[in-house]
Amino acid sequence: MKTIDQAVILAGGYGKRLQPFTDTNPKPMYPAGGKPFLEHLIRQVASFGIEEAVLLLGYLPEKIMEYFGDGTKFGVRLTYSVTPVEYETGLRLRHAKELLSDTFLLLYCDNYCPVDFPKLVQFFRDSGALCAVTAYKNEDHYTKSNLKADADGLVEIYDKKRTSSGLQGVDIGYALVKRCVLDSLPAYNHNFEAAVYPTLAREKKLYAFRTEHRYYSVGSWERIALTEQFFSGQKYIFLDRDGTLNVRPPRACYVERPQDFVWLAGAKEAVKQLNDAGYRVLVVSNQPGIARGRMTEEMLLAVHQKMHRDLAEIGACIEKVYYCPHNWGEGCACRKPKPGMFYQAQKEYSLNLTQCVMIGDDERDMQAGKAAGCRCIQVSEDYPLSEAVKQLLQTADAPDGG
Numbered sequence: 001m002k003t004i005d006q007a008v009i010l011a012g013g014y015g016k017r018l019q020p021f022t023d024t025n026p027k028p029m030y031p032a033g034g035k036p037f038l039e040h041l042i043r044q045v046a047s048f049g050i051e052e053a054v055l056l057l058g059y060l061p062e063k064i065m066e067y068f069g070d071g072t073k074f075g076v077r078l079t080y081s082v083t084p085v086e087y088e089t090g091l092r093l094r095h096a097k098e099l100l101s102d103t104f105l106l107l108y109c110d111n112y113c114p115v116d117f118p119k120l121v122q123f124f125r126d127s128g129a130l131c132a133v134t135a136y137k138n139e140d141h142y143t144k145s146n147l148k149a150d151a152d153g154l155v156e157i158y159d160k161k162r163t164s165s166g167l168q169g170v171d172i173g174y175a176l177v178k179r180c181v182l183d184s185l186p187a188y189n190h191n192f193e194a195a196v197y198p199t200l201a202r203e204k205k206l207y208a209f210r211t212e213h214r215y216y217s218v219g220s221w222e223r224i225a226l227t228e229q230f231f232s233g234q235k236y237i238f239l240d241r242d243g244t245l246n247v248r249p250p251r252a253c254y255v256e257r258p259q260d261f262v263w264l265a266g267a268k269e270a271v272k273q274l275n276d277a278g279y280r281v282l283v284v285s286n287q288p289g290i291a292r293g294r295m296t297e298e299m300l301l302a303v304h305q306k307m308h309r310d311l312a313e314i315g316a317c318i319e320k321v322y323y324c325p326h327n328w329g330e331g332c333a334c335r336k337p338k339p340g341m342f343y344q345a346q347k348e349y350s351l352n353l354t355q356c357v358m359i360g361d362d363e364r365d366m367q368a369g370k371a372a373g374c375r376c377i378q379v380s381e382d383y384p385l386s387e388a389v390k391q392l393l394q395t396a397d398a399p400d401g402g
Contacts, residue, residue, distance in 0.1 A: 004121055004176065005052060006101040007045045007076075010089050011038065011109035012058025017220040026060045028109035029067070030218040033231025036067065037218045039074065040112055040231065045105070046075030048117040053078055054099050056092040058085040090192035094185040101179065108173035112227075113215035114354040114373060115174045120209050124176040127153065127207045131181055131200055134174035135208035136215050140347060145170050149208040158197040158206060169208060171197075172215045212343045213353060213373065229350040235278050236351055238342065238374065240360030241285035241321075244385055245271075245307070248361070254289035256299055258306035266386030272316035277393050280349075283321040284341040284358075284368070291327035320345070337367035342374065359388055 015027025028038035045053050053076045057064055061082045071078030081096035093100075115134055124132040132153075138145050145167035148157040157164050158171070171193065181196055200206035216227040242248045242255065247262040255261050274281055289295045304321050311317055322341040324334040334340035346353050358369030359377045369376040377388050 003049065004101075004103060004105055005050055007048075007050050007053045007105040007107055008093070008096070008100060008177075009038070009041060009045075009053060009055050009107045009109050010092065011064065012056050012061075012083065012085065012087065012092055014059050014085060015110075015219075018218065022059075024060075026057075026064055027218060029063060030224075032218065032227050033233060037112070037227075038064065038068075038109055041107060041109065042068065042071065042074045042076060042078075044112070044114075045107070048105070050105065051077060054096060054104075055080050056089075056096055057082045058087055058092070086189065088189050088191045090185050090190040090195050091188075093182055093192050094187070097179065097182050097185075100182070103176060103178050106173065106175040106177050110219040111172045111174075111215050111217050112230075113172055113174065113211060114213055114352050115209075115211060116373065120174065120176065123153065123207070123209045128205075129176075129200075129207040130203075130205040131175055131177045131197070132207040132209050133171045133197070135169040135210050136172050137210050137212050138168065138170050139212075140214075142214060143170055147171055147208060149210075153207045153209060154204060155197075155201045155206040155208050158193070158201045160191065160194040160197075169210065171208070172211075174209075212339075214347055214350075216350070226350050230352060234280065236282060236345075236349065236356045237274055237279045238282050238284050238345070238356060238358040238360075238369065239271075239318075239385070240358075240362065240365045241283050243361035244359060244365075244379055245283070254287070254294050255303055256289065256295045258302050261303050261306055263310065264384060266384060268311060268314055268316060270386045270389040271311055271318065272314055273389050273393060275316050277396070280319045281317070282319055282345050282349075283323075284336065284345075284365075285321065285323045286336050286364075287323045287325055288327050288335075290325035291330065297325065320348075336362075337364040337371070339368045339372035342368065342372035346372075357392065359385060 011028045015022040018027050021030055029036045042053060057080055065080055068078055079099060081099060083092050083095050144162040146159055146162045147155055147169050148167050149155045197206055216230045217223045218227060245267045247264060249255055271281055287300055290297060322344055326332040326335055342353060354373040356374045358374040359379060361379050366376045366378055379385050379388050
């Protein structure tokens with residue numbers, strides 16, 4: 001089946017909520033991580049293997065066109081469609097229709113999320129949708145939801161005004177769209193999502209590809225600090241605890257007291273090496289002994305205080321420990337192999353999980369890390385943390401590494 005080879009980026013509005021920056025600049029040119037926000041999007045499109053991006057411009061288009069040119073140095077071929085700034089998204093798409101592929105990826109110029117693009121494409125094809133939007137689950141009420149979908153992702157309600165009851169999830173763009181949905185666009189000025197998505201929902205042709213990874217935006221000043229943190233380049237690494245940092249206790253036993261916490265050879269030094277290389281270290285650990293009544297959270301805290309003291313003695317540190325206190329059958333979202341603890345950290349530190357590393361000794365560690373989008377490294381008695389960190393840092397320092 002033909003791959004998706006074209007992205008379309010809506011980038012024409014005034015961006016009034018970002019004034020005074022947008023008094024003299026288009027919103028997607030706001031700098032984040034040392035480059036315009038739009039550059040992050042275009043480079044992401046290139047990383048998806050997409051060959052062409054069509055930019056739908058309106059406000060100060062020359063500033064975008066002068067910076068990006070034909071797109072060669074960003075890894076894609078850029079095409080521009082310039083319309084009056086007053087045009088809303090529907091009229092911009094209608095004007096550009098002849099430039100568009102049969103199926104294209106539609107992006108908002110002010111949202112970024114590390115979407116698993118191959119999974120999105122597979123979801124779109126399996127669903128038989130005319131359009132599949134990417135929807136942030138919004139369980140943390142990061143913003144106001146604008147859709148409701150069933151367990152399979154079929155959108156039951158799409159409400160641009162966000163006033164309907166029962167909404168859960170918000171459309172963040174990254175939508176795969178069949179061009180035929182543009183056939184019915186009216187000639188008057190209108191918003192594409194408001195005009196098309198409710199109709200597709202009624203026809204059972206609109207699906208939502210859900211993501212737990214928070215999205216980042218330059219849509220308003222309220223989100224800028226988080227967005228800048230996300231693009232800061234700070235490196236993070238996740239470590240399992242038992243069997244990775246310390247000697248794993250026997251089956252059905254737990255590290256209940258500080259004196260039971262015994263470091264594996266070279267593990268403390270490996271943490272320091274990570275710190276010295278600029279990594280902030282986070283621990284993710286299943287601790288069912290709490291649910292089973294073998295230990296309390298206070299006892300676990302005492303164990304971790306001992307761990308932190310030992311590290312401090314050699315000038316090393318672990319940023320934070322995330323732990324799941326639940327038992328096997330409780331159905332929580334945090335117990336590995338589920339990725340819940342990774343998403344807790346993602347939101348707290350504004351991480352890009354696709355750029356994080358997970359190191360652990362158990363297959364459940366690998367499953368959880370992969371589900372979160374991390375690069376995963378499994379350690380063992382024959383391949384301990386010290387060796388894994390040594391090779392990781394050597395790879396990162398190599399000319400083609402990192």
